[in-house]
Amino acid sequence: MDGETALDALQNLTSAAGTNYSIDKNSDLGDMYFNMTNYVGDTLKMMCMMRSHHMLTDVVLQAGSEQFHAHKLVLASASPYFKAMFTGGLKECDMSHVKLQGVCPTTLARILQFMYTGIIRVTEVTVCQLLPAATMFQVPDIINACCVFLERQLDPSNVIGIANFAEQHGCKELHEKANQFIEQHFTQICQEEEFFQLSAMQLVALVKKDALNVQDEQDVYQAVLQWVKYDEENRRPKMEHILQAVRCQYLTPAFLSKQMKSCDLLKKLPQCRKYLAQIFKDMTLHKKPCVKERTPNTPRVIYIAGGYLRYSLDILEAFNADDKTWTQLAKLTVPRSGLGGAFLKGMFYAVGGRNNAPGSSYDSDWVDRYHPVLDQWRPCSPMTTPRNRVGVAVMDGYLYAVGGSSGSDYHSSVERYEPDEDRWTLVRPMQYKRLGVGVAVVNRMLYAMGGYDGINRLNSAESYHPENDEWTPISPMHVARSGAGVATLNNCVYVVGGYDGSKQLNSVECYDTEKDTWEFRAPIRISRSALSLTVLDGKLYAMGGYDGTSFLSIVEVYDPTKDVWEEGEPLTSGRSGHASAVSFHQCVIHCDQHEHSLSTESSLGWCSTRPSSTLSALAGSALNGAVPEPRTSGVGAVSNSLSAPGRGLPDGSGPSLPYGP
Structure with missing residues (x-):
């Protein structure tokens, strides 16, 4: 078929397809404006057909030994590079044959085809040549297509090379996304060959x-x-x-x-x-570190476990601070209130507590570990003794369990857990027995604040020196209290609310560890005890608790720069005696049978298939998930003589106990 016949065939094909258009009517003049929706596409098809038959082409591009006929008008319209070449007064303006350097014939053919059709196919083989050529010719649509393709190929084995490749060719957005991937998956990337290069x-x-x-x-x-x-x-x-x-x-x-x-x-x-x-x-010497801790650019999640509302709860919920939503996670193996919680090495630990249930209740020495990616609980070695209303903190890679009670036995004892050995070891006991104690860590010193010794609420506080295995008294609080929320913020220890023996408190005290002094801060708006307190984004979150009458779902957020408490997103239901902790690391949230990923990381592997060797060469050098069986033993201080669920202690920790509040 010669050129004229091919052109006629294309024209006939276009006519046979019918005319698609939209009409705009001018109501005043009666004019009609027709927008022919296929016009641009049909015109491009016509020009592509004309190029393939060398019709009205006015330039020949040469790459290597191959030559390509084209229209200067199309080239200049699609590429600022060619526009400058043919309209900027350069010698190529009047040339009908231009030899191009730095591009292979196959890649040039693909780019020319795109200029006439708007279609480009990107593969692991072609992307390595397409992106540099598209950058040289300044064709943004091809550049964007290559960047989207490479972004979807990001993997620990190739991401460093892709980041370098993107930086080399000025692809800022791809470079940023590759760097974010590197930051989020560092522990996997540092095992790959690219890391060692x-x-x-x-x-x-x-x-x-x-x-x-x-x-x-x-x-x-x-x-x-x-x-x-x-x-x-x-x-x-x-x-x-x-x-x-x-x-x-x-x-x-x-x-x-x-x-x-x-x-x-x-x-x-x-x-x-x-x-x-x-x-x-x-x-x-417990000096303040001269560098700040890392702040991973990952979802920030507050975990809330257990608690009390008429009876002990088995719920585990996660609050996503980015979208302000709560999500139900795998339930505790046994309902518990008065438990402690902390994150250690990427796992959430639920420690001790009490199972208050109709007809039966017992204090617990149990410790369970939650895997945020698998959404599963696994049992750990139990503590040396049951601990209800225990204080829990992490220091030097150990999990500390402080004070609490087992039946009518109030503890001054302290033990710590070594996760790698799955073993609990007793350390030096505190100087006072403390039930409902608040604990915090600052500069490798463990602080224990307030509590109840079986007779009085305490305003005393003490600190633990791990090198000496020794507890030392520090300045007492202004107000005696148990069941307070305690947390570390800006190297100070905050104590919020609590119970003084007669009423719930709204007062807030701040301990300066360097000066050994206490100062009052703005009170919380709702007096409460048996709340949890945690830190997120430089602010305190006071969650739930008991106000003397009701179990609260209220969350208040404290901004230390303003000394102001503001209303936060409430809990899904009222509760007291729950545990909370914050994670900045990977987690996959499961809700209503659907998985909501808060991380790009998968515990089961990074990709279903490894990247091809072609793409990997881009850079050159440049838990066992078994669900635990329900517990049937290992508990202590069993009591069946409790009052009916729903009657709370004055501090809101649960049903009235035989030994009093």
């Missing part, structure tokens, strides 16, 4: 990032160690500089001590050992 400068820039999503700074330290060992002879001299980018101040003293004694690499680097020894010394 980073330069020392690139590695320092990476480990300096505030938003690295690591459960422990130990993950960063170990990644740096492995990077050096990958090419130890050449990289060992750079270790001292790189180590300063790691936030070693947030390693535990036990880990640091072990590294300085047994790490073969450090034995060859006396300056590094000296640097770590100084950090270790500052830790044991």
Whole structure:
């Protein structure tokens, strides 16, 4: 078919398809405006047909040994590069044959086809040539298509290369998304070959990032160690500089001590050992770290577990601070109130408490661990004794359980849990028995505030020194209280609400750990006890509790910069004696049989298939999920002589107990 016949065929095809149009009527003049919806597409088809038969083409582009006929008008319309070439007074303006450098014939053919059709196919094979060529010719639609394609291919094995590739070609948005992926999945990426090909400068820039999503700074330290060992002879001299980018101040003293004694690499680097020894010394002196903790750019979630509302609850809920929604998660294996909760190494721990149920009640030594990605609970080793209304905190990688009660036995005892060993060990007891104690950690000191000793509510407070295994009295609070909310914010300990023996409190006290002084802050709006208090985004969240009459769903949020409490998103139901903790790490929320992911991470693997070798070459060098069986033993202080559920203690911790409030 010659050119004229092909052109006629295309015209006939267009006519046969019928005319599609929309009409605008001018009511005043009676005019009609017709918008032919197929006109632009049909025109492009016509021009594409004409190009394929060299009709009215006025330039030949050469790439390598291949030549391509085209229309300057189309090239200039689609590409600022060609517009400047043919209209900017350059020598190519009058040339009918232009030889192009830096682009292969196949890629040029694909780009020309796009200019005439608006269609581009991007694959793992073609993207590596398309993006540089589209960048050179300044074709934004192809650039965007390549970036979208690469974004969907992001994987721990290739993301560093894609980030470098994007930066090289000025793809800012893709570069940012690749960097976010690196931050969120650092622990997986540091096991890939691309990580070990980073330069020392690139590695320092990476480990300096505030938003690295690591459960422990130990993950960063170990990644740096492995990077050096990958090419130890050449990289060992750079270790001292790189180590300063790691936030070693947030390693535990036990880990640091072990590294300085047994790490073969450090034995060859006396300056590094000296640097770590100084950090270790500052830790044991409980100095404030000179660098801030990392703040992962991941969903921020408050977990609420258990509690009391007529009887003990088995609920676990998560509050997503980004969209202000609550989601139901896997239930506790046994309903509990008066429990403690904390996050440790990416897991939420529910510790102790009491199961208040019709006809039966007992204090518990149970400890359960919740996996946020699998949405499952698993049992841990029980504590050495049951603990109801226990204080729980994390320090130096240990979980501390402080005070509480077992039946009529009020505890001064304290024990700590080693997650790697799944073992509880008693440490030095407090100087006072404390039920309903509030605990917090500041600069590796554990603080215990207030509580009930079986006779009086306490205003006393004490601090625990882990190196000496010793409790020391600190300045007492202004107001005696038990069942208060206690949390650390800006290196101060806040004590909110509580019960003084006659009424619920709304007073708030703030303890300055450096000055050993207490000051009042703005009171909460609703007096309450048996609440939970946690910190998120530099603010205190006071959640739930008991006001002397009702179990509250009210949440109040405190801004320390304004010394003001404001109303927050309420709990899904009233409760007291619940546990709460905040996670900044990966989690997958399950709700009503549907999975709502709050993270791009999957516990079962990153991708269903690995990226192809072609795409991986882009950069060059550049829990066991078993559900636990229900518990049937391991409880203590069983009592069947309780009053009917619904009658609360004066502080709201649950039914009236035989031994009084």
